[in-house]
Amino acid sequence: MARRTEGEEAESSRLLAADWGSDPHTAAFGPGSAQDGGDPSHKTSPPLWTWLLLIASVLAFSSSGIVFSMMPEVPAMTLAAWRLQMTTAIMVPAAVFEVVAQMDTNTRWRLARAVWTLLLNGSLLALHFGLWVLSLKTTSLPHAMLFVCMAPVIVALSMWIMRQPISWGELGGTALGTAGAALLALSSAHSGAAGPGAASWRGDLAALAAAALFVAYLSIGRRLRAWMPIFTYSTLVTEAGAAVLTLAAACIEGSTPRHDPRSAHYGLFQWASSASYFPKIAYLAVVPGLLGHTGFNALVKYMDPLILTLVGTMEPLVGSFVGHAMGLVELPHPLTYIGGAVVLASTVIVSVAGHHR
Numbered sequence: 001m002a003r004r005t006e007g008e009e010a011e012s013s014r015l016l017a018a019d020w021g022s023d024p025h026t027a028a029f030g031p032g033s034a035q036d037g038g039d040p041s042h043k044t045s046p047p048l049w050t051w052l053l054l055i056a057s058v059l060a061f062s063s064s065g066i067v068f069s070m071m072p073e074v075p076a077m078t079l080a081a082w083r084l085q086m087t088t089a090i091m092v093p094a095a096v097f098e099v100v101a102q103m104d105t106n107t108r109w110r111l112a113r114a115v116w117t118l119l120l121n122g123s124l125l126a127l128h129f130g131l132w133v134l135s136l137k138t139t140s141l142p143h144a145m146l147f148v149c150m151a152p153v154i155v156a157l158s159m160w161i162m163r164q165p166i167s168w169g170e171l172g173g174t175a176l177g178t179a180g181a182a183l184l185a186l187s188s189a190h191s192g193a194a195g196p197g198a199a200s201w202r203g204d205l206a207a208l209a210a211a212a213l214f215v216a217y218l219s220i221g222r223r224l225r226a227w228m229p230i231f232t233y234s235t236l237v238t239e240a241g242a243a244v245l246t247l248a249a250a251c252i253e254g255s256t257p258r259h260d261p262r263s264a265h266y267g268l269f270q271w272a273s274s275a276s277y278f279p280k281i282a283y284l285a286v287v288p289g290l291l292g293h294t295g296f297n298a299l300v301k302y303m304d305p306l307i308l309t310l311v312g313t314m315e316p317l318v319g320s321f322v323g324h325a326m327g328l329v330e331l332p333h334p335l336t337y338i339g340g341a342v343v344l345a346s347t348v349i350v351s352v353a354g355h356h357r
Contacts, residue, residue, distance in 0.1 A: 122240020
C-alpha cells in the first residue's frame with residue numbers, strides 16, 4: 001500500500017529493492033516503506049512466524065499517525081524533523097558497518113558520486129514527511145491516512161499521463177480512486193466541525209501531496225537501491241531529510257538550536273532532552289520505523305509483494321479504529337465511510353491489476 005506514507009517516513013523507513021522496479025504498484029507502502037529482499041515468486045507456504053510478523057508490522061506502522069497526533073502543540077516541520085533525527089541516529093551504526101566492513105572500493109566511489117542524488121531524494125523524503133505531519137494537524141486522522149495511502153493510484157495516473165503501458169484495470173482503479181478522493185473532499189466541506197482533528201480540504205490536499213512526493217521518492221530510490229546497501233541508503237537519505245526539515249523548522253517555524261523555556265519556540269533537538277517528547281519520538285523511530293518498515297523488508301523474502309501491498313491497505317482502518325478507541329479520533333462524517341471504502345477499493349484494484357499486467 002502506498003505509504004506511508006509517515007513513510008514516513010523514513011520512513012529502514014521507506015526502502016525499495018531494485019528487483020521491485022518493474023512493478024511500481026507493489027513497491028508503494030505508506031508514510032513510510034518499501035522493501036528489500038529476494039524474489040518472492042519462488043517462495044511457497046510462508047512459515048507461521050512471517051504471518052505473526054506481518055500482523056505486528058501492520059499494527060506498528062498503523063500507530064504512527066496516532067502518536068504524531070498526541071503532540072498537537074509541536075509545529076509540523078519541527079515534529080517531522082525530530083522523527084527523522086532519531087531514526088538517523090538509530091541507523092548510523094549499521095550504515096557505518098556496511099561501508100567499512102562490507103563495501104568494496106568501487107562501491108564507495110560510486111557512493112561518493114551519488115551524493116547529490118541522495119540529497120535530492122532526502123529532500124523529497126523531507127517534503128513527504130513534513131506534509132504528512134502537517135496533514136495530521138490540519139485534517140482528521142482517517143482522512144490523512146486514507147489520502148496518503150493513494151500512492152498506487154497516483155503511480156497509475158502518472159503512467160497514463162506519460163502514455164506508458166497501463167491496463168484497463170489500473171485505469172478503472174484510478175478513476176475509482178479519483179471518485180473516492182472527491183467524496184472525501186466533499187465530506188471535509190460538509191463535516192461542519194472545526195479545530196484540531198476536524199477534516200479539512202487543506203489537510204486532505206497536504207496528505208495527497210505527501211503521497212505524490214512518496215511516489216517520486218520511490219522512483220529515485222529504486223535506482224539507488226539497485227546497488228547501494230540497505231542501511232547505507234536509508235541512513236543517508238533519512239539524514240538528508242532530517243537536515244532539510246531541521247532547516248525548514250528553523251526558517252519557517254522559528255525553532256531554535258537550544259530550547260528556552262521562556263520562549264514560545266520549540267528546540268530543534270528538544271526531543272532528546274524532554275521527558276515528555278523523548279518516549280514518543282523513540283516510539284516512532286523504533287516501532288513504526290524499525291519494527292514496521294524493517295519487518296516488511298524482511299517479509300518480502302518470504303511473501304508475495306502483492307500480499308504485503310494488500311495487507312498494507314489495512315493501515316487507515318487499523319489506525320482510525322485504534323485512534324477512536326483511544327479517544328483521539330471522533331466518528332467521521334458518513335461520506336468519509338463511503339469515500340474511504342472507495343479509496344481502499346481503488347488501491348486494491350490498481351495494485352492487483354498492476355501486479356498481473
